Structures are given as structure tokens and as C-alpha cells.
Amino acid sequence: MTARQARQQRDVAAPAVLAVFVAVVLVPFLSLLLASLQPAGTPLTGLAWPDGVHLENFVHAWSAAGFGPLLRSSAVIALAVVPAAVLCATLAGYALATMDVPGGGKLYGYVLLGLSIPTEVTVIPLYYDLRALGLTNTVPGLALAEIAAFMPFGVFWMRAHFATMPRSLIEAARLDGASSWTTLWRVLMPSSRPAVTTLGVLYFVWSWNQFLLPLILIQDPAKRTAPAGLGFFTGQYNVDVPLLAAATLIVIAPVVLVYLFFQRHFINGVLSGALKG
Amino acid sequence: MTTTTTPRATPPVHKGTGPPAGARTATRRRRRAVALLYVLPALLPYTLFAVLPALHTAYLSLFDWDGVTLPTFVGFDNYRRVATDPQLRAAAWHAGALIVFFSVLPISLGLVSAALVARRSGRRGTSLIRTLLFLPQVIPLVAVAIIWRWVYAEDGTLNQALRAIGLGHLTDSWLGSFTWSLPAVGLIGTWVVAGLCMVLFLSGTQRIDQEIYEAARMDGAGPVREFWSVTVPLLRPEIAVALSITVIAALSSFDLIYITTGGGPGNSTVVPGILIYRLAFGGGAVGLASALAVVLTAVIAVAVVVINRLSREAP
Numbered sequence: 252m253t254a255r256q257a258r259q260q261r262d263v264a265a266p267a268v269l270a271v272f273v274a275v276v277l278v279p280f281l282s283l284l285l286a287s288l289q290p291a292g293t294p295l296t297g298l299a300w301p302d303g304v305h306l307e308n309f310v311h312a313w314s315a316a317g318f319g320p321l322l323r324s325s326a327v328i329a330l331a332v333v334p335a336a337v338l339c340a341t342l343a344g345y346a347l348a349t350m351d352v353p354g355g356g357k358l359y360g361y362v363l364l365g366l367s368i369p370t371e372v373t374v375i376p377l378y379y380d381l382r383a384l385g386l387t388n389t390v391p392g393l394a395l396a397e398i399a400a401f402m403p404f405g406v407f408w409m410r411a412h413f414a415t416m417p418r419s420l421i422e423a424a425r426l427d428g429a430s431s432w433t434t435l436w437r438v439l440m441p442s443s444r445p446a447v448t449t450l451g452v453l454y455f456v457w458s459w460n461q462f463l464l465p466l467i468l469i470q471d472p473a474k475r476t477a478p479a480g481l482g483f484f485t486g487q488y489n490v491d492v493p494l495l496a497a498a499t500l501i502v503i504a505p506v507v508l509v510y511l512f513f514q515r516h517f518i519n520g521v522l523s524g525a526l527k528g
Numbered sequence: 529m530t531t532t533t534t535p536r537a538t539p540p541v542h543k544g545t546g547p548p549a550g551a552r553t554a555t556r557r558r559r560r561a562v563a564l565l566y567v568l569p570a571l572l573p574y575t576l577f578a579v580l581p582a583l584h585t586a587y588l589s590l591f592d593w594d595g596v597t598l599p600t601f602v603g604f605d606n607y608r609r610v611a612t613d614p615q616l617r618a619a620a621w622h623a624g625a626l627i628v629f630f631s632v633l634p635i636s637l638g639l640v641s642a643a644l645v646a647r648r649s650g651r652r653g654t655s656l657i658r659t660l661l662f663l664p665q666v667i668p669l670v671a672v673a674i675i676w677r678w679v680y681a682e683d684g685t686l687n688q689a690l691r692a693i694g695l696g697h698l699t700d701s702w703l704g705s706f707t708w709s710l711p712a713v714g715l716i717g718t719w720v721v722a723g724l725c726m727v728l729f730l731s732g733t734q735r736i737d738q739e740i741y742e743a744a745r746m747d748g749a750g751p752v753r754e755f756w757s758v759t760v761p762l763l764r765p766e767i768a769v770a771l772s773i774t775v776i777a778a779l780s781s782f783d784l785i786y787i788t789t790g791g792g793p794g795n796s797t798v799v800p801g802i803l804i805y806r807l808a809f810g811g812g813a814v815g816l817a818s819a820l821a822v823v824l825t826a827v828i829a830v831a832v833v834v835i836n837r838l839s840r841e842a843p
Contacts, residue, residue: 265645272641273660276723279675280663282685286678295681297688339570346566353560358567365574367832368582369780371801372821375808376584377577379595399577402570431562460668462783463801467809478668482787485674492678499674503667510666514659517666521724522731 287496295492308497318498320473321480322505324390328465328476329458331394336401337451341443343402344409345435349421359410365403370463373400378467388471396464401454408524412446413439449520452513459506477502582825589819594812606819616820619798622710623779626799629714630721630778635770637718638725642733643751643759658730661723669720673787676716677703680788703789706796713788713797720784721777725770732766733759768839775831779824800824 281298287308288301313319346352347359377396378387386392416439424434440447465476475483481502484495510517589606593599610616664672679685680702687699702712736758744754760767782801785791791798791806800820808817 268641268644269657272723272726273657275719276660276664278685279679279719282678283675295678295683297678297683297685339573342566343570346563350563350566351556351560352563352567355563358571361579362570362574365578367776367825367829368578369776369801369821369825369828371780371782371804372585372825373578373581375804375814375818375821376581376588378809380581380584395573395577399573402574402578406570431559431566456666460670462668462670462786463805467805478670481668481674482670482783485670485677485787495674496678499671503671506666506668507663510663511659514662518658518662518727521662521665522728 283496283499286492287500289493289496291493292491293493305493308493309501312494312498312501316484316494316498318477318480318501321475321477322501324474325459325477326505327390328393328397329455331390332397332401332458333451333454335394336398336405336454337447339398340402340405340409340450341447342435343406344411345413345439347406347410348413349416350431359406362403362406365400366407368400368403370400374463374467377464381468387468388474393465393468393476396468397458397461400464401457404524405450405454408450408520409446412443416442445516448513449516449524452509452516453520453524455509456506456517585818586822588815589822591815593814595808595814596812599815602815606816607823609816610819610823615795615798616800616803618795619800619803619820622797623781623799625710626714626717626778626781627775629711630717630781631771631774633718634722634725634774635767637722638729638770639760639763639767640755641726642729642763643755645730654730658727661727663723664720665724669783670787672716672720673784676719677788680712704793706793709789709793709797713785716784716788717778717781721770721774724773728766728770729763732763736762764839768835771835771839772832775835776828779828779831 278298285298285301286293286296288304288306289296289299289308290302290305291308291311293302343362347355352358373396381387381392381396384392386395420438421434424438429438459476460478461476462478462482465479466482469475469479472480472483481498484490484498588599590601590603591599592602592605677684681687682699682701686702690696690699700708702708705712740758740762741754744758749757780801781799782805785797785799785802786805789797791802801824804817804821804824806817807813807820811817
């Protein structure tokens, strides 16, 4: 086969492969969307065109099935976790990358250990200890557990970012008499927006999607987060399919919107975050 | 992911000029103390709510405890049970099988398709495709599980498709079948991570110099040969990353299985995560659950170290 023939073959094969991949990703979403538009009480239909568009499923999911309050508590958790975790990770990453931290290398290794700690190994004592402190069923309890779980990646990410900033910038600021605090906020942060945004987006998605921690640390049905509520709802018998489909769409909407808006940040964050390790 | 060295920013010491030695050490000491203060807000929650709980689990694993009454010390009994209990062993096998679906399958698919796609002439629409392929990575696994329960259901999309192409006799209630539930759940994992692997490998192939491909072709390498001797070796770092991410996901899977099968039918899809949850929060066997969690963490840590080792070795 000549080179030209090979290239022609590839030019046909490549789009075909991509089309198959994209179709396989999209078909399940399509059946979810179609199910959410069916009249209430319709049994499962697979890929079937709905009988008219029944948006009332979304209204019911929001109010009667209680997904409005669930979404709100997820939002509260995310608002508590994301800024605090980004700030802590930024400060630690800055110090580890640019300052003479006593035992810095060992400290950094200690933080990285956390990357291979699964939630399963922390959740049992977290439940009993937070309960003893009266922190189960509370926003601070769950938020602290999430911040702790997200910290290793954040410190790793921000340290890698600050390590790429030109040394001379920091030296110059210091010679001008700027403190380390001023150097961080006035000199380094203005050009750190992309790195910080990426971390914030990743943290938001992780916090929103977290399941095991809220499932265990929040036992009070009224205070559950959206995915935990969804899981609880699924477990009941005689689930109304269009209602559950609508509820699922409501729960995934915020992360999908954030993702679509910040997609470059998200994808680059996952890819380069993984590769820098 | 286990770099432990950090470039030190030791301030240059100007001998002879500047403040006297005593003042210099004092400043330096103050600076180091300040540096520590910067790290503290991250270290504190991480230590209190991640590291200490993990150690506490290791401690609990030495006790027989139902979560209510006083615990009794039993030494390594729980670990002995982890090694011998048939249900726990089944969970270990299933986790191993999930690695095939979460890691081997998506990485192979990703590599082949990246090789096919990377070198086509036009690159139109690649960014939209990237966005779509990443979508399963973004939504909560609970939602993924709900979507796929419907795909696999008696009247779901999969059976509908089988009937449409005249294979109606093959339909099954996939998640309720002793034979098919594990592969069915595994394929959901494949669906979630395949896009991530492909995008990861695609961005890797952009790093590869086109001239290497030209050279391979000059030497008469066909597409298969080219794949094994150029694409795969040069994508080694990306493959290692995909392996660590997906192996961790497979071993510590919980959400997907909790929602799709809950470990059933029977025990045909139990995995360590499900057992830890059941034993600790329903079965009154907190010590045993803790021992299982410790073993799981150790296995994950070993896997990560091995994968990193392999990726550093020269091809």
C-alpha cells in the first residue's frame, strides 16, 4: 500500500472511529433526556420519542420530590469547600515552591501520600469522630472532610504552578522591600488566574459529585446533598421514571454548565495535573 | 506522583556585606517560621480529617467492635478473616476483574483510536469532540449509574437495540443476571474513562514528532508495526498516568456499584468499597471493615508505586 493510500484510509477511519466514540457517549444521555420528557408515570421506554413535551416532570422533581432544597445544600457545601480549599492550597503551594520551608521536601511528600488514600479508609472514623464532636449532619463537618480529601491534589497543583514562575520576579519584589504576603498577592496572583481557576473548577466538580462522604456524614434526609438524595430516591420502589430522569438532569445541570463554561480549564487541569505527577 | 524533592529557595548569602551574621540567622529563622505558617492551613485539615482518620482506621482494625458497645482487642484476627472469608475474597476478585474494564479496555481503546485519529490531515471539530468525550468524566457517578440502569433494564435501550437488529433472543435483564452483572457494571466504568484515556493519548501524540513517523514509514513499517514501535513506547508517560488513575478508580469503586446493583445479585458484584460500607454501617463489624479498608489502601499504594516504577524504566 502506498503512503497516499494509507493516508486516505486513515482519513476515512479517523472520523468514523470518532463518530462511534461520540455516539456511544451520547446515546445514554439522549435516552435520559427523552425519558424526562415523557408523561409522568410512563414506564421505561428506551429510546422512544415522548408523547409531547412534559416539562412538568422538572417542576415536580424540583418541588414535590424535594430536589430544590437538595441542590441548595450541595451549593452551600461547594461554596464552603471551594474557596477555602483553593486558598489553603495556594498558600501551601506558594511556600513549598518559593520559600525555605523547614522540612519542606518531607512535608511535601507527606501531603502527596494523600493522593492514594481512598475515601473508604477515612470514612469510618470520620463518622464516629465527627459524631462525637456533634459535626455529623452539619455543613462544617462535611466541608472539612472534603477539604482534607482535596488538599493533596491542590497543593501539588499550586506548587507546580508557582515553581514555573520566574525566580527573578520574586527576587525583584523582595529587593523592593515587599513582604512574602505582598509578593504573593500583588506580584504572583495577577498572573496565576488560569491555574487558580482550573483548581477551583476541579474542586467544584469533585465537591458536587462526592457521594460516599455525604452518604455517611449526612444522615438527616433534609440536609442531604443532591447526588446523595438522588441515590436515596433511586433506592425506593415504584420510581416514577420521567420524574427520576428529570431529577437526574437537574442534579447534573450545574456541573455540566460549569464544565461547558470552563471546559478548557477542566480538561487541561485533568490532563496536565495527571502528567505533572 | 511521588516526587518528594522540592527545589529549595535558599536566599543567597552575601559574605561580608549586609547585616551581621547573628541578625542574618535571626532573619532566616523568622523567614522559615513564616514559611511554615503558609503551609499550616493546608496541613491542618489534611492531617486532622484525612491522615488521622486513616490511622484511626488502622487502629480500629485491631478490635472487634460493633460501633456501639465497648471494643475488644483481637490483634490481627480481622486481617486473618480478610484473607480467608469467601465473601471478602470474592470482592477482591471482582475488584481485579474491574481493572480489566476500568483500565485495560479503555486504555487499549484509547490507544488504538488515538493512533488512528492523531495523524489524519484535518483537525476540524477536534475541540468539540474532546468536550463531548470528556462529558462522562464530569457528571456524578450516581447519575451515570441511574442512566445505565435504564440502558440495561428489561425494556432499556440495550435490549431495544438487540431486538431492533433481530437478536431479540439475546436480551436479558443484565444487571440482575449472575453471569452478566459484573461485566455490565464494568462496561459502565469503561464508558466513563474511555474518553479521558483517549483525550490524554491524543494530547500525547501531538508531542510526538511527525518525523519519527515519517522515518518509521521509510523503514517500511506498516500501521501495526508503527503502533507498537512508535506510538505505544512514546506514549509511555500518558499510559502510566491513565493506568494509575483508572486502577485507583477500579479498586476503590463504590458509587457505581452501590446504585446499579448494590453488590448483587447475590454477591456477584460485591467489591471492597461495598463490603466496607455494609460491614461498618449495617453489619456491626467495624473492626473487620477497617481491616479491609487498610488492606485496600495498601494494595492501592503498592499499585501506584509499581505503575510509577514501570513507567520510569527505559523501554
